[in-house]
Amino acid sequence: MTYFLFIFLGFILGSTLFAYWIPRLFFNTDITKSSDDHNPGVANAYMQAGFVAGTLSLLFELLKGAVPVFFASRILDRDSLLFALVMAAPVFGHAFPFFQKERGGKAIAVSFGVMIGLFPEVHPLFGLIFYYILFSLVITLRPHSFRSVITYGLFTLTVFLLVSVNSMRLGCFIISAIVIYRHVIRYHDEALQVLLFGKYPLFHRS
DSSP: OHHHHHHHHHHHHHHSOHHHHHHHHHHOOOHHHHSSSOOOSHHHHHHHHOHHHHHHHHHHHHHHHHHHHHHHHHHSOTTSTHHHHHHHHHHHHHHSOSSOGGGOOOOHHHHHHHHHHTTTOOHHHHHHHHHHHIIIIIEEEESHHHHHHHHHHHHHHHHHHHOOOHHHHHHHHHHHHHHHHHHHTTOOOOOEEEEETTTEEEEEEO
């Protein structure tokens, strides 16, 4: 029952779209209406509502993934496969929110939060950071949906290679599947680009 309590808690926290509610309640901005992709995410909170709103949104989106996973990992057996569902619950809640089913987000910030909650296991977090930096600054992949699909695919492979705990492997796999799905359904036939350091074209497909 304790596993399911943490799964439920994670899902409810995940379903609370802080990046949507903080700009709307405190900065009078509906980021889903003022942005091009209508995504209730941290990037739009920064771009549409400003630095303070974006930073608060980022903090709470990270916390809603980190807090339930961090405390669950200290109370529950991390080797149980049910722990994978504890990891995935905040991400699933953000992507398919109970309170606003039509407003599900791409779940990137909350998935980073879940990786933070796994501390002292840091391989998943560092792997996700590494691939986002690699494909944002060095080998730049565009559009963002393309970058995220490649990032989470390679992240999952890295976790399977470096992390020995099967529940964490499964949790990261489920999280990646959710994030990739949310990005694939938001893809609208944008041109695919690969650039070196964001400037020098290596590949382009219209």
